[in-house]
Amino acid sequence: MTDDWVVSADWLAAHLDSVRVVDVRDAWEYDGIGHVPDAVSVPFDSFRQEGGPEGMMPTREDWEATLSEAGIESGDTVVAYDDTHGVFAARFLVTALYYGHDDVRLLDGDYSAWIRDHGASSEPPDVTPTDYEAGDPDSGVFVDADDVAAAAEDDDAVVVDTREPWEFEEGHIPGAVNLDWKEVVDDDTRGLKPRDAVEELLASRGVTREKRVVLYCNTARRISHTFAVLGWLGFPDVAFYEGSLTEWEADGRPIESN
Numbered sequence: 001m002t003d004d005w006v007v008s009a010d011w012l013a014a015h016l017d018s019v020r021v022v023d024v025r026d027a028w029e030y031d032g033i034g035h036v037p038d039a040v041s042v043p044f045d046s047f048r049q050e051g052g053p054e055g056m057m058p059t060r061e062d063w064e065a066t067l068s069e070a071g072i073e074s075g076d077t078v079v080a081y082d083d084t085h086g087v088f089a090a091r092f093l094v095t096a097l098y099y100g101h102d103d104v105r106l107l108d109g110d111y112s113a114w115i116r117d118h119g120a121s122s123e124p125p126d127v128t129p130t131d132y133e134a135g136d137p138d139s140g141v142f143v144d145a146d147d148v149a150a151a152a153e154d155d156d157a158v159v160v161d162t163r164e165p166w167e168f169e170e171g172h173i174p175g176a177v178n179l180d181w182k183e184v185v186d187d188d189t190r191g192l193k194p195r196d197a198v199e200e201l202l203a204s205r206g207v208t209r210e211k212r213v214v215l216y217c218n219t220a221r222r223i224s225h226t227f228a229v230l231g232w233l234g235f236p237d238v239a240f241y242e243g244s245l246t247e248w249e250a251d252g253r254p255i256e257s258n
Contacts, residue, residue: 005093005232006108006192012036012079013118019077022070024088025111034120036081036111040070040127044088047095048220056220056242063099064132071127074101074135081107081114085185090225100135106228109191143239145248148173148214157212160205161245162226171255173216173248177205181222184229192229199233215240216248 004011012021021039023030030041047058047066058066072078078096080089086106096104107114114120143151151157152175159176161168168178183201186193193201207213213235217223223240230238241248249255 004105005228007079007105008108008191009114009116009118012107012114015077019079020070020072022072022078022080022089022092023111024080024082024092029083030124031122033083033111034115034122036114037119037121038125039081039121040072040125042066042070042092044082044091044221047092057095057098060099060134060137063095064134067132067134068130069127071130072132073130074133076103078104079107080104081110083111085110085182085190085225086228087181087221087225090228091221093228094220094224098138098141100138106232109189113190141239142242143214145241145243145251145253147239148216148241148248149253151212151214152176154212156210157214158206158208159214159216160207160226162215162217162222163245167218169258171245171249171257173245174254174256176216177207179205179207179226181217181225181229184226192232195233198229202233209235212237212239214238216243216245218244218246 016038021036022042023035023039024042024044027041027043047063048056080092082088089106093104093106148159152159152173159173161172161176161178162181164180165178184193184198213230215223215226227238227240
């Protein structure tokens with residue numbers, strides 16, 4: 001994976017001829033509102049699957065078919081975006097990484113941020129389907145409930161709940177800290193806050209590079225966004241629980257509330 005997990009709109013504008021841009025918004029937004037020039041449409045629901053090999057992960061065959069239809073090659077540099085601060089696009093990034101596509105990046109901000117300074121298109125590009133081949137699934141990034149419970153008891157690890165504060169207060173995994181994924185987003189720019197500010201925020205919750213970070217949530221996209229942010233910052237050991245807090249509790253495991 002490249003060190004540049006997150007790229008700016010200016011960077012993307014300068015590299016449009018050498019990257020494959022993926023728009024994960026709904027098809028009506030792509031068609032009716034416009035899109036980044038030459039972006040291909042891969043709606044979020046097309047790679048979000050109930051009962052996949054890792055919770056909401058699509059099967060390998062479905063993922064290969066989706067990327068083949070979008071004209072993506074295994075060696076392409078792929079930049080994904082949405083219009084929701086990158087939270088849906090982050091799930092595309094995580095799915096690509098899981099299936100071995102190392103060179104995938106997240107647009108800093110979203111479509112609204114892009115069109116502030118850059119042009120949009122209403123015409124879809126000509127796409128030549130490919131025979132995309134996924135790599136071996138990297139299941140190591142996913143942990144089960146036993147791993148989460150062990151991390152909560154480990155002084156060298158921190159369990160992070162990426163839901164909103166009110167959700168956290170109503171109930172959370174014992175020992176977890178709360179980091180709402182939106183806390184790292186700048187409302188004005190729609191992109192990520194400066195690195196120093198995000199690092200300071202993380203440190204205030206006990207989330208540092210020296211610790212193993214285990215993420216959980218009730219939605220895959222929110223946890224994926226935080227995963228992408230930690231990758232952008234260079235955190236070396238980040239994993240997440242693909243199961244939800246609902247599943248955790250249904251398994252008879254304890255939760256605590258504030």
